[in-house]
Amino acid sequence: MSGDHLHNDSQIEADFRLNDSHKHKDKHKDREHRHKEHKKDKEKDREKSKHSNSEHKDSEKKHKEKEKTKHKDGSSEKHKDKHKDRDKEKRKEEKVRASGDAKIKKEKENGFSSPPRIKDEPEDDGYFAPPKEDIKPLKRPREEDDADYKPKKIKTEDLKKEKKRKLEEEEDGKLKKPKNKDKDKKVPEPDSKKKKPKKEEEQKWKWWEEERYPEGIKWKFLEHKGPVFAPPYEPLPENVKFYYDGKVMKLSPKAEEVATFFAKMLDHEYTTKEIFRKNFFKDWRKKIKEENEKLLKEYGFCIMDNHRERIANFKIEPPGLFRGRGNHPKMGMLKRRIMPEDIIINCSKDAKVPSPPTGHKWKEVRHDNKVTWLVSWTENIQGSIKYIMLNPSSRIKGEKDWQKYETARRLKKCVDKIRNQYREDWKSKEMKVRQRAVALYFIDKLALRAGNEKEEGETADTVGCCSLRVEHINLHPELDGQEYVVEFDFLGKDSIRYYNKVPVEKRVFKNLQLFMENKQPEDDLFDRLNTGILNKHLQDLMEGLTAKVFRTYNASITLQQQLKELTAPDENIPAKILSYNRANRAVAILCNHQRAPPKTFEKSMMNLQSKIDAKKEQLADARRDLKSAKADAKVLKDAKTKKVVESKKKAVQRLEEQLMKLEVQATDREENKQIALGTSKLNYLDPRITVAWCKKWGVPIEKIYNKTQREKFAWAIDMADEDYEF
DNA sequence: TTATTAACTTAGGAGGATCGTT
DNA sequence: AACGATCCTCCTAAGTTAATAA
Numbered sequence: 001m002s003g004d005h006l007h008n009d010s011q012i013e014a015d016f017r018l019n020d021s022h023k024h025k026d027k028h029k030d031r032e033h034r035h036k037e038h039k040k041d042k043e044k045d046r047e048k049s050k051h052s053n054s055e056h057k058d059s060e061k062k063h064k065e066k067e068k069t070k071h072k073d074g075s076s077e078k079h080k081d082k083h084k085d086r087d088k089e090k091r092k093e094e095k096v097r098a099s100g101d102a103k104i105k106k107e108k109e110n111g112f113s114s115p116p117r118i119k120d121e122p123e124d125d126g127y128f129a130p131p132k133e134d135i136k137p138l139k140r141p142r143e144e145d146d147a148d149y150k151p152k153k154i155k156t157e158d159l160k161k162e163k164k165r166k167l168e169e170e171e172d173g174k175l176k177k178p179k180n181k182d183k184d185k186k187v188p189e190p191d192s193k194k195k196k197p198k199k200e201e202e203q204k205w206k207w208w209e210e211e212r213y214p215e216g217i218k219w220k221f222l223e224h225k226g227p228v229f230a231p232p233y234e235p236l237p238e239n240v241k242f243y244y245d246g247k248v249m250k251l252s253p254k255a256e257e258v259a260t261f262f263a264k265m266l267d268h269e270y271t272t273k274e275i276f277r278k279n280f281f282k283d284w285r286k287k288i289k290e291e292n293e294k295l296l297k298e299y300g301f302c303i304m305d306n307h308r309e310r311i312a313n314f315k316i317e318p319p320g321l322f323r324g325r326g327n328h329p330k331m332g333m334l335k336r337r338i339m340p341e342d343i344i345i346n347c348s349k350d351a352k353v354p355s356p357p358t359g360h361k362w363k364e365v366r367h368d369n370k371v372t373w374l375v376s377w378t379e380n381i382q383g384s385i386k387y388i389m390l391n392p393s394s395r396i397k398g399e400k401d402w403q404k405y406e407t408a409r410r411l412k413k414c415v416d417k418i419r420n421q422y423r424e425d426w427k428s429k430e431m432k433v434r435q436r437a438v439a440l441y442f443i444d445k446l447a448l449r450a451g452n453e454k455e456e457g458e459t460a461d462t463v464g465c466c467s468l469r470v471e472h473i474n475l476h477p478e479l480d481g482q483e484y485v486v487e488f489d490f491l492g493k494d495s496i497r498y499y500n501k502v503p504v505e506k507r508v509f510k511n512l513q514l515f516m517e518n519k520q521p522e523d524d525l526f527d528r529l530n531t532g533i534l535n536k537h538l539q540d541l542m543e544g545l546t547a548k549v550f551r552t553y554n555a556s557i558t559l560q561q562q563l564k565e566l567t568a569p570d571e572n573i574p575a576k577i578l579s580y581n582r583a584n585r586a587v588a589i590l591c592n593h594q595r596a597p598p599k600t601f602e603k604s605m606m607n608l609q610s611k612i613d614a615k616k617e618q619l620a621d622a623r624r625d626l627k628s629a630k631a632d633a634k635v636l637k638d639a640k641t642k643k644v645v646e647s648k649k650k651a652v653q654r655l656e657e658q659l660m661k662l663e664v665q666a667t668d669r670e671e672n673k674q675i676a677l678g679t680s681k682l683n684y685l686d687p688r689i690t691v692a693w694c695k696k697w698g699v700p701i702e703k704i705y706n707k708t709q710r711e712k713f714a715w716a717i718d719m720a721d722e723d724y725e726f
Numbered sequence: 727t728t729a730t731t732a733a734c735t736t737a738g739g740a741g742g743a744t745c746g747t748t
Numbered sequence: 749a750a751c752g753a754t755c756c757t758c759c760t761a762a763g764t765t766a767a768t769a770a
Contacts, residue, residue: 535765
């Protein structure tokens with residue numbers, strides 16, 4: 001069963017509907033703000049279920065007890081949480097107005113939204129979840145397996161192995177690399193290694209061939225120039241006036257700046273004086289580009305442990321109006337300007353601390369080598385912390401990425417066991433265990449995200465697996481000739497719609513019915529579950545296992561399988577690339593990575609089609625020519641006509657190839673209309689699979705990875721050979 | 727325990743840069 | 749060389765997870 005359940009035809013080809021996803025976002029709007037009301041009951045129920053495992057039939061009794069706790073809790077919570085309460089009151093009012101009785105009834109129902117105990121179903125075999133001790137041994141055999149399984153060349157983050165490697169390297173590596181010594185120096189000079197090849201882009205550093213720091217330590221030396229601030233606001237000249245209600249109003253520079261943010265979002269009017277504008281913009285852009293390059297050179301790099309590493313986002317985010325994604329409650333709020341006084345600088349003690357702009361000082365300078373960031377500040381919309389960190393090509397990011405795929409590969413080794421386990425858990429006596437098992441099944445089969453709870457009113461109403469609500473699924477005992485179909489329809493990360501109809505196993509279906517019993521649409525489907533509980537359980541099944549590892553694992557294994565399946569050995573390179581893109585697409589579909597169809601899509605498709613038609617005509621002509629040339633050759637039989645035949649043949653071949661290429665392009669583009677391949681390529685697919693595939697089939701890596709991607713995956717390009725297996 | 731927060735990964739869109747064609 | 753389509757880079761929002769506080 002391993003893997004193939006993920007990409008049966010129904011899921012990838014037939015059931016996936018992208019077409020109207022984007023348009024339908026609003027459909028979900030109304031539901032927002034209604035669901036949280038029931039959240040608190042969940043906690044209580046959970047609490048309750050611990051104690052009430054024995055009384056089974058006597059539901060009356062349970063009812064009463066619950067009512068009591070409920071009221072008690074309710075009153076104390078009120079003081080705790082003012083925000084939520086305000087909303088809650090509002091909603092309540094509405095309901096009371098509608099019907100006083102209804103409210104009471106509803107509360108009752110909610111109290112019981114999910115009984116702590118599960119009735120035995122006919123098919124139940126009374127299985128109890130094994131105590132932890134029974135699960136733990138999973139870890140053991142794994143480590144031993146590891147040793148056998150690992151392709152010799154590949155290093156992993158496994159502790160055991162790492163230790164061994166370290167010892168080895170310490171012994172024979174010391175002489176080769178004077179670097180170990182340097183590392184501890186207080187003020188490191190750039191490697192002598194590095195200094196020499198000044199011109200030809202200093203030798204690429206193969207950090208993956210070096211020893212790792214112990215867990216927790218991220219670096220020993222770190223120096224940088226601090227952040228680049230957003231350019232200060234330049235007030236508009238006096239003659240530009242602001243009108244409010246038809247009257248001129250004087251604005252403070254700050255207010256004026258904010259006003260321009262708004263103005264910028266009005267539709268730009270590209271009107272008169274094209275040439276003037278064109279020339280202006282051309283020059284202006286050139287100067288901007290030069291400026292950016294200068295900035296990059298000065299601020300875009302840091303020195304971390306003897307190496308000059310590229311910084312990802314060295315510019316502080318400029319002020320502006322906040323644009324959330326989807327139906328965001330805070331859209332349009334002012335995102336304020338970040339000042340040096342907001343900034344925390346992180347660097348090593350022995351480094352030169354970047355100097356703040358004149359007349360200003362940093363909020364704080366700290367020296368914390370347990371973290372990877374260089375600069376941080378607190379943003380004013382959500383109150384969250386923003387960071388300046390290194391580029392994906394850096395050692396610090398690359399190592400982590402590599403490790404991520406190694407964890408996913410460890411999952412590969414025990415995924416069957418885990419699947420058997422959760423299938424067993426579908427029958428558990430404990431509601432919590434059943435919910436956990438069904439949720440995990442979704443995460444595994446459908447590559448859903450974990451789904452943390454979110455604070456209401458702070459963000460758009462989106463969900464993941466654990467936060468699914470009853471209203472997000474529809475159960476069809478039978479649909480289109482299939483049994484036990486679950487129809488999912490919800491907004492996920494970035495308010496991207498997830499819509500899928502999936503046939504599930506009977507037990508899952510029955511469990512879902514059970515979970516939904518006596519619940520309102522806005523109640524949590526998994527009322528006994530959250531990401532914390534789930535991840536804790538996963539941690540017990542395998543060290544380092546969390547919900548998102550399943551996404552990585554299933555994405556990578558799917559790519560590998562699809563490549564195996566789709567690559568035809570004697571196809572040419574463009575066809576091979578199409579196969580790769582198709583494999584990549586299967587993953588993107590699995591992970592629901594969507595994009596808005598390009599604005600010019602229809603038109604460009606038509607253009608391509610007419611190109612194809614034209615090419616076809618050319619080809620027909622060429623074929624005719626060839627035929628007549630052949631006929632001539634038959635009659636004349638001289639060398640000249642033979643040559644003509646040859647050249648005509650070649651022309652036909654060339655055209656055929658060109659036509660093929662165009663047709664491949666058309667297919668590829670059509671299939672890709674609303675699917676974004678980049679996200680999975682960058683974040684979910686073990687790059688070594690791709691590298692191995694390229695090597696095996698002689699496809700240049702540049703055809704698959706662009707420059708940035710090659711930099712990010714340098715480690716994989718260097719270390720994977722053609723028989724690498726994920 | 728549960729809630730909060732810090733740190734880090736994952737995400738799609740905008741718009742500039744580049745490519746291939748005419 | 750100009751043009752239009754596509755690619756790539758940047759941007760920063762929105763997730764996940766583990767650590768920490770209450």
